[in-house]
Amino acid sequence: xxxxxxxxxxxxxxxxxxxxxxxxxxxxxxxxxxxxxxxxxxxxxxxxxxxxxxxxxxxxxxxxxxxxxxxxxxxxxxxxxxxxxxxxxxxxxxxxxxxxx
Amino acid sequence: xxxxxxxxxxxxxxxxxxxxxxxxxxxxxxxxxxxxxxxxxxxxxxxxxxxxxxxxxxxxxxxxxxxxxxxxxxxxxxxxxxxxxxxxxxxxxxxxxxxxxxxxxxxxxxxxxxxxxxxxxxxxxxxxxxxxxxxxxxxxxxxxxxxxxxxxxxxxxxxxxxxxxxxxxxxxxxxxxxxxxxxxxxxxxxxxxxxxxxxxxx
Numbered sequence: 001x002x003x004x005x006x007x008x009x010x011x012x013x014x015x016x017x018x019x020x021x022x023x024x025x026x027x028x029x030x031x032x033x034x035x036x037x038x039x040x041x042x043x044x045x046x047x048x049x050x051x052x053x054x055x056x057x058x059x060x061x062x063x064x065x066x067x068x069x070x071x072x073x074x075x076x077x078x079x080x081x082x083x084x085x086x087x088x089x090x091x092x093x094x095x096x097x098x099x100x101x
Numbered sequence: 102x103x104x105x106x107x108x109x110x111x112x113x114x115x116x117x118x119x120x121x122x123x124x125x126x127x128x129x130x131x132x133x134x135x136x137x138x139x140x141x142x143x144x145x146x147x148x149x150x151x152x153x154x155x156x157x158x159x160x161x162x163x164x165x166x167x168x169x170x171x172x173x174x175x176x177x178x179x180x181x182x183x184x185x186x187x188x189x190x191x192x193x194x195x196x197x198x199x200x201x202x203x204x205x206x207x208x209x210x211x212x213x214x215x216x217x218x219x220x221x222x223x224x225x226x227x228x229x230x231x232x233x234x235x236x237x238x239x240x241x242x243x244x245x246x247x248x249x250x251x252x253x254x255x256x257x258x259x260x261x262x263x264x265x266x267x268x269x270x271x272x273x274x275x276x277x278x279x280x281x282x283x284x285x286x287x288x289x290x291x292x293x294x295x296x297x298x299x300x301x302x303x
Contacts, residue, residue, distance in 0.1 A: 061260065
């Protein structure tokens, strides 16, 4: 998945969640998300736009059951959190801290 | 089962009032024992994770064993998301399950011809709920999604969860023992268009 598609899928999820929280009604909060979706759409490749067109709308939670974001897309779209290792110092950090390089 | 629009609206209105009461009861008896703030958040998360695990580890049955864990996970998820399920949520759930039941009745007959068991509506919807709970990181294994993704997955779990509840009720075989009790058998009667008379104050 390209970075642009990843961004677009993430915004689709955000829009769905906003509308779902508002019982399917549009709200002023979604304007910013829709603007960001327009910008993300412009960055998509032609075949990605075609694929999204074929899928149909995915952001209307009160519509057909299939209008929810697909979970398999969710997993690919949303960036996993980087694991944090408290107290761990990488070799590079250790070298830099010691004044090397 | 294709319900008339007026029956669907009536069922959705009664389900909304019923779930508001479920939330009110769980607030008083479970979540309200801790003061609002981090302690209450911890209680809500605890109820959510325990019941999400119970739900996910259980098979779909016809006796209603999933009713308690499902209600507790739905109530705690709504509190965690700070969302109230309104008439629109319930109407969409009732309509979706009504359509899905019809579609699957045809598909199941066709699949039986080739020896394939595709499962009941409740079984198919439970798979969606299970997967969403897993992605939300509340059903045992850690989720690899970021906090926003986990929030979206939890909302999807509630979205599929109320659909599962409707489908599960329709497959429930238990009889209503008390006409004032709004339980799984009451939900089944509502969805079958029986009206479940006198059961809801809403």
